[in-house]
Amino acid sequence: xxxxxxxxxxxxxxxxxxxxxxxxxxxxxxxxxxxxxxxxxxxxxxxxxxxxxxxxxxxxxxxxxxxxxxxxxxxxxxxxxxxxxxxxxxxxxxxxxxxxxxxxxxxxxxxxxxxxxxxxxxxxxxxxxxxxxxxxxxxxxxxxxxxxxxxxxxxxxxxxxxxxxxxxxxxxxxxxxxxxxxxxxxxxxxxxxxxxxxxxxxxxxxxxxxxxxxxxxxxxxxxxxxxxxxxxxxxxxxxxxxxxxxxxxxxxxxxxxxxxxxxxxxxxxxxxxxxxxxxxxxxxxxxxxxxxxxxxxxxxxxxxxxxxxxxxxxxxxxxxxxxxxxxxxxxxxxxxxxxxxxx
Ligand SMILES: Cc1ncc(COP(=O)(O)O)c(C=O)c1O
Numbered sequence: 419x420x421x422x423x424x425x426x427x428x429x430x431x432x433x434x435x436x437x438x439x440x441x442x443x444x445x446x447x448x449x450x451x452x453x454x455x456x457x458x459x460x461x462x463x464x465x466x467x468x469x470x471x472x473x474x475x476x477x478x479x480x481x482x483x484x485x486x487x488x489x490x491x492x493x494x495x496x497x498x499x500x501x502x503x504x505x506x507x508x509x510x511x512x513x514x515x516x517x518x519x520x521x522x523x524x525x526x527x528x529x530x531x532x533x534x535x536x537x538x539x540x541x542x543x544x545x546x547x548x549x550x551x552x553x554x555x556x557x558x559x560x561x562x563x564x565x566x567x568x569x570x571x572x573x574x575x576x577x578x579x580x581x582x583x584x585x586x587x588x589x590x591x592x593x594x595x596x597x598x599x600x601x602x603x604x605x606x607x608x609x610x611x612x613x614x615x616x617x618x619x620x621x622x623x624x625x626x627x628x629x630x631x632x633x634x635x636x637x638x639x640x641x642x643x644x645x646x647x648x649x650x651x652x653x654x655x656x657x658x659x660x661x662x663x664x665x666x667x668x669x670x671x672x673x674x675x676x677x678x679x680x681x682x683x684x685x686x687x688x689x690x691x692x693x694x695x696x697x698x699x700x701x702x703x704x705x706x707x708x709x710x711x712x713x714x715x716x717x718x719x720x721x722x723x724x725x726x727x728x729x730x731x732x733x734x735x736x737x738x739x740x741x742x743x744x745x746x747x748x749x750x751x752x753x754x755x756x757x758x759x760x761x
Contacts (some may be wrong), residue, residue, distance in 0.1 A: 600629020
């Protein structure tokens with residue numbers, strides 16, 4: 419698709435670090451296609467390459483590109499205790515010879531020892547990143563402000579710190595990674611009827627939708643809520659899209675009408691495994707041998723199954739499910755998974 423190449427080329431003016439191993443594969447899920455009576459494909463962004471892969475590698479190419487352009491020596495980032503973003507940032511920092519300071523927020527109350535020590539926490543320690551704690555899980559501007567205070571101290575000590583913000587009121591550099599991701603998919607396959615993607619911070623959802631629309635592709639992009647309900651998430655995606663339009667200099671009207679959000683798979687809440695999440699996770703593993711993660715991608719697939727049940731995605735349609743990685747967290751959720759699998 420020529421227009422997709424133009425979208426990719428339009429990103430060349432933004433500084434970018436190379437962190438991906440190359441284009442990720444698109445695979446047909448034959449057994450699930452038969453079972454669900456659709457033509458189901460998966461964009462394997464769990465295989466982006468860096469550390470355990472995942473969507474955050476795409477996003478970090480633009481944050482680290484910006485950081486490199488500014489001559490930064492330390493990157494600060496905040497996320498949930500089992501955040502894939504902070505782990506991937508630690509890996510990117512290691513690869514580029516920078517120091518990483520990871521702030522871990524207590525977003526999921528009542529979790530046990532494994533949640534706080536295994537999975538991404540363990541990986542980030544192996545990567546040599548420093549951990550700091552933030553006691554609140556729902557205070558984005560507070561979490562960002564805490565990083566800025568730490569950055570000030572570093573600056574006073576002669577370092578060059580760079581903060582990757584959590585709040586949506588900052589330049590959405592990460593979304594550029596998914597503008598590239600959407601265009602990359604169109605270069606591989608453009609005859610699909612719908613795409614299903616996770617919607618958390620919104621960088622993936624907003625970027626992917628933008629990549630498709632700027633290339634002239636009109637397929638619905640269903641954003642599956644993994645963190646907030648559909649109303650709240652709608653406002654967030656609007657904000658990210660509007661900022662992205664400003665950054666890339668296109669008219670926001672080209673994308674704003676394409677926001678479509680589904681929160682039926684969100685319960686019992688962020689970072690919690692509900693019944694539909696568990697069903698989706700085991701169904702994918704047992705029919706395709708592909709692992710999803712408990713926080714994002716199992717919910718996203720559960721969302722796709724819900725859209726099918728409701729007839730919003732019709733029988734026979736060609737659908738692309740975006741696998742955004744995150745499987746390292748499976749080990750941190752062993753206690754919760756044990757309980758569910760033993761039932
Ligand atoms: C594995 C995985 N999938 C999906 C998401 C959600 O992506 P975004 O924050 O870009 O909305 C995340 C975010 O942390 C993630 O780690």
